[in-house]
Amino acid sequence: MRKYLFCLIIGLFIAGQTEVKGQYYDQTLGFRGGTSFEVSYKRFIFFTPNIQQAIEGLIGLQIDEGISFPSVLYDAPQNNGYVFEALWVFHIDLGFDTDFSGFAGAGGYLGAYTETGRDPFFGGGFTAVVGVEYTFSHAPVSVSVDWKPIIGYPRLSLARGGVTLRWILPTTWQ
Template structure:
């Protein structure tokens, strides 16, 4: 009975290991309506922190996210993820499409994220596509549905 228990334990442990992310940190570029730099760092088997510095409307924003990753499509290298966090942004009203005055804006808000990620096994790169809606609580309040992006990262394993 002990032999069977040990074999079952080894199989379960191996299945969790195979589902783990294949890198520790990724650094790269993010494109979309807001373009910028992204860094993602895993703090556990499935949990990661992502930081994004982006530019839009002649201003910039900083976003911090906590994300959970899970295997997708029963395909090695594919993962889906979701999470949330917050942002801080600075814009000039003259350059923002949504502003109707000449004042500058400092905004603080919350973000969600839902996406797919693929880690290439041949080269230390990954690509991700996500939707990142946001809501501003301070500054110009409002809900933004258009926060999606495509990211390409160099992976540090």
């Protein structure tokens, strides 16, 4: 009888330890693919019960999708470039699941671009971001889908989006 009771207590202890709530994390490192291919680093700096604020830095290759209003009349030159972006992002829990959060933010970008038939040049401007993020409960991974329009030089572009896969970096909470 004691053997069965001991096994039951150990089994309940192990089962209790495997229950994991949605992960709250401090910082992530990941890869963003879509209309740009960038390495992403995000760090949360303010935590409140309803809204969390983070800064995000991205560096990589921005692809010109070639979609602009005049391009229906003629072939627009392509502006591909190496860019650095910095964003201030607000995360809000969506309510139906603790692992989902919506986010919105804004920031700026700088880049070195090459246009078809021209010398390389520098550009920059303003960028905004809106999207949703899912954080897996049993793995240190989060996935987000976003829409990120840009306004600046070389031009305005509203047709920008992507998927970001991030690894949650270990944190020691104090």
